[in-house]
Amino acid sequence: MRFKRWLSEPLVHFLLLGGLIFMAWEYLGDEPAGGEIVVSRGQQENLVQTFERTWKRPPTGEEFQGLLDDYVRQEIAYREGTAMGLDEDDIVIRRRLRQKLELLAADVAGLDAPTEEQLQTYLETHPDDFRLAPRLSFRHVFFSRDQRGDATEQDALTLLQRIGTDGPQGDFENQGDPLPLPFRLEDVREGEIERLFGKVFAAGLQGIPVGQWSGPVRSGYGMHLVFIEDRSQGRVPALDDIREAVQREWLSARRRDAVSGLYDRLAAQYTIRVEPVDGPAATAPSEGGAESSDAGRP
Incomplete structure (x- = not known):
């Protein structure tokens, strides 16, 4: 009983652990x-x-x-x-060392400020990254499918014939049905229109001319008569208008290229050999896309 009580003492545990660490140190010879x-x-x-x-x-x-x-x-x-x-063989330390190496390469790449020519070239080669989305300003009259049923489209066409195709000369929105959305939207992106009315409605606005009542255009709610007041096409702004954004993206791309180039240069000093494996992993493509057991790149 005394022996068991002795083994349960915390001080004994501490001394035993210290002894094991000391023995391991002596065994490793360090x-x-x-x-x-x-x-x-x-x-x-x-x-x-x-x-x-x-x-x-x-x-x-x-x-x-x-x-x-x-x-x-x-x-x-x-x-x-x-x-x-x-x-x-510590994966956490390996990842941390990789992170520090990549941060070092990225920091070196960001030391030099881009020239005007470099920014302009980057903007011209990556226009979609900076393109402004098309915008619309329009009014619409809503016809509820839930309230009108099969007569929804015909009711919309009847009102369209009555008001004609000229500009909005009256409060026609009140002749439609209630909708928890504004009846006039000004300078909104097509993506916002799609979010509010759905993809079908946004696509239906594409062929509608500016300055006249048109429709009906279908949405997830029902049918709409639409009067487009203004439409601005998508465009790529001038460099002077978006210089900060272009410089930010240029620097980000330069850092990515620096890290990729660093690995390319370092990998050239190694012979990479991927040992063949059996089972499902044998048919899975490797990270670098190598198909054989030997590859010259990671």
Whole structure:
């Protein structure tokens, strides 16, 4: 009984665990990493700046000492863990190292500001990324299929014949049925029209001329007579109007190209061999698209 009680003591567990760690260290033949840890002025400034970005104020003396203590502990943990081989075959560390490598390549690529010619070329080669969507301003008269049934389309055509095709000269919207949507929409994108009325209605507006009543146009609610007041075609703005957006996209593409180019250059120094496997994975394409067991690229 005394032996079992002795084994249940936390102090005994701590001593046994410490002994196992010591034995493992001796077995691995590694000594603590040791050495000198220098917290440079630049590193201290970085700690302070990081704190200020997070808390919107400089750290107090006690908080700064805590930042220093945490940095030193982190450095000790890194050195001792590396000396013990804890970084080997660790997927989290592998991903972090990859992230740091790619961030370094991306940061270097973003050091130089683009020239006017580079921005203009990027805009001309990627016009769809900056194209303004077409916009419409229109009025409509709604006819509810739920209320009118089979007579919905004919009622719409009857009103269209009565008001003619000229501009809106009366309050014709009140001659239709209630709808929880505005009867006049101004300068709206086609995507917004599609969201409000559905794809069928948005597509039905394409062939309608500006400045006359037309229809009926079908929607998910029923039928509509439509008077298009104004239509602006989609266009690509001039560089001066969207310079900031073009520069942002140019920089993003430059960083992606820098990371891709880095891997291409580094991969040329390796021989990549993918061992054949049995089972379902054997028929699945590899990430790089290699079909054989040997590939020269990752």
